[in-house]
Amino acid sequence: MLPSELAAEVLSDTSFCLTPIRFGILVAMSVLLFLYLEDETTTQCRLRKLSLEARIWCHRLHLSKVLGLSMSKLLHDMKLIEQQYSNHPYHGPHHAADVVGKCGAMLRRDKAKLRRVLRVRMGKGGAGGISERKFAVFQLAVILAAAVHDAGHPALGNNYLKMSQQHKFQKCGFSAERWSVHWFTSKFLKQQSFLNDLTLAEREQVVSIVSFAVLKTDMQAHADVLGMAQQVLKEKDAKKRMQLLAALLLHTADLANGADSWSISKLWARWCHQEFHAQGDTSRAQHPELAVPSFNDRAQADVPRAQLGFIRMFVKPSYNALWAVAPASAALGLCGCLVNSGMCRLTMLWQGAEQKVMDVCGAGKLPRLL
Numbered sequence: 001m002l003p004s005e006l007a008a009e010v011l012s013d014t015s016f017c018l019t020p021i022r023f024g025i026l027v028a029m030s031v032l033l034f035l036y037l038e039d040e041t042t043t044q045c046r047l048r049k050l051s052l053e054a055r056i057w058c059h060r061l062h063l064s065k066v067l068g069l070s071m072s073k074l075l076h077d078m079k080l081i082e083q084q085y086s087n088h089p090y091h092g093p094h095h096a097a098d099v100v101g102k103c104g105a106m107l108r109r110d111k112a113k114l115r116r117v118l119r120v121r122m123g124k125g126g127a128g129g130i131s132e133r134k135f136a137v138f139q140l141a142v143i144l145a146a147a148v149h150d151a152g153h154p155a156l157g158n159n160y161l162k163m164s165q166q167h168k169f170q171k172c173g174f175s176a177e178r179w180s181v182h183w184f185t186s187k188f189l190k191q192q193s194f195l196n197d198l199t200l201a202e203r204e205q206v207v208s209i210v211s212f213a214v215l216k217t218d219m220q221a222h223a224d225v226l227g228m229a230q231q232v233l234k235e236k237d238a239k240k241r242m243q244l245l246a247a248l249l250l251h252t253a254d255l256a257n258g259a260d261s262w263s264i265s266k267l268w269a270r271w272c273h274q275e276f277h278a279q280g281d282t283s284r285a286q287h288p289e290l291a292v293p294s295f296n297d298r299a300q301a302d303v304p305r306a307q308l309g310f311i312r313m314f315v316k317p318s319y320n321a322l323w324a325v326a327p328a329s330a331a332l333g334l335c336g337c338l339v340n341s342g343m344c345r346l347t348m349l350w351q352g353a354e355q356k357v358m359d360v361c362g363a364g365k366l367p368r369l370l
């Protein structure tokens with residue numbers, strides 16, 4: 001049946017009536033769809049410069065006002081971070097800017113709940129609120145961690161760095177995340193000036209939160225980070241609680257492009273696989289002795305299936321974990337996961353049907369891309 005025939009049949013069906021319950025469901029669905037489409041983290045394809053994005057979010061979160069930060073110094077120092085990113089298809093400055101935006105939006109959207117999670121415990125169940133300044137220091141650390149988390153990323157996976165014995169990463173245990181932290185602590189902190197507007201204790205706290213959270217963006221730590229949502233609620237030490245919460249927010253924001261609106265999420269998936277396939281090509285050319293994993297092999301590419309697996313295994317569990325500490329952001333992210341999983345399945349069905357036709361014609365294999 002053609003879609004036009006189906007539409008005509010539905011319209012001519014006089015048995016359908018708009019009951020109050022159906023009307024309520026329709027309104028609720030429209031509101032959810034509106035929130036999903038209009039949310040700043042889902043509709044904007046973040047192609048703003050990293051330095052500008054970080055500055056915008058520091059302004060929106062009132063960090064300059066509360067902490068007395070100089071915005072011109074901050075912009076200058078963010079440019080130092082921006083210069084560490086190469087123009088890789090995925091791990092470029094646009095990815096860092098996107099993660100800064102996602103973290104900023106989560107910090108703003110769930111501010112009240114996050115402040116409750118970080119409140120000071122005073123024994124026997126008593127608790128006092130976290131001061132505006134302490135919370136601002138936490139927010140600044142999360143934004144800085146998001147900006148720096150992939151600085152110097154080589155667009156190669158840690159496994160490949162290890163197997164191909166990349167000399168530059170030897171000192172950092174062949175980990176791109178450790179490399180970013182090493183650059184941040186040994187180079188950036190010596191060159192920057194905006195953190196000098198904070199007290200020494202606050203500066204040390206920012207450095208400890210950034211270092212901890214960036215190391216936890218390694219996908220090997222995914223299961224660890226999911227456990228942090230419950231850990232953060234039980235943790236008694238206020239500083240440790242900030243580290244755990246920052247790691248959870250950053251890790252979720254790092255994967256959150258899988259829950260963006262479909263048109264944008266599709267773009268990120270495309271860029272990510274371009275980078276995976278480029279790594280496969282490099283591996284074949286420079287290290288023919290190494291086996292190329294299927295997700296790095298462009299001949300075996302099945303991007304919709306890989307994206308569905310990514311959402312199911314990483315993005316959705318991260319938002320589920322986030323529910324305990326940032327429910328508004330988690331609800332929005334889970335809504336995105338639901339829509340995008342459906343779109344991946346639909347694309348797989350459609351590409352499978354196309355392939356069947358090609359098989360009948362003997363026309364060979366169609367590329368399964370997004």
Ligand SMILES: [Zn+2]
Pocket residue numbers: 095099149150217254
């Ligand atoms: Zn990242």
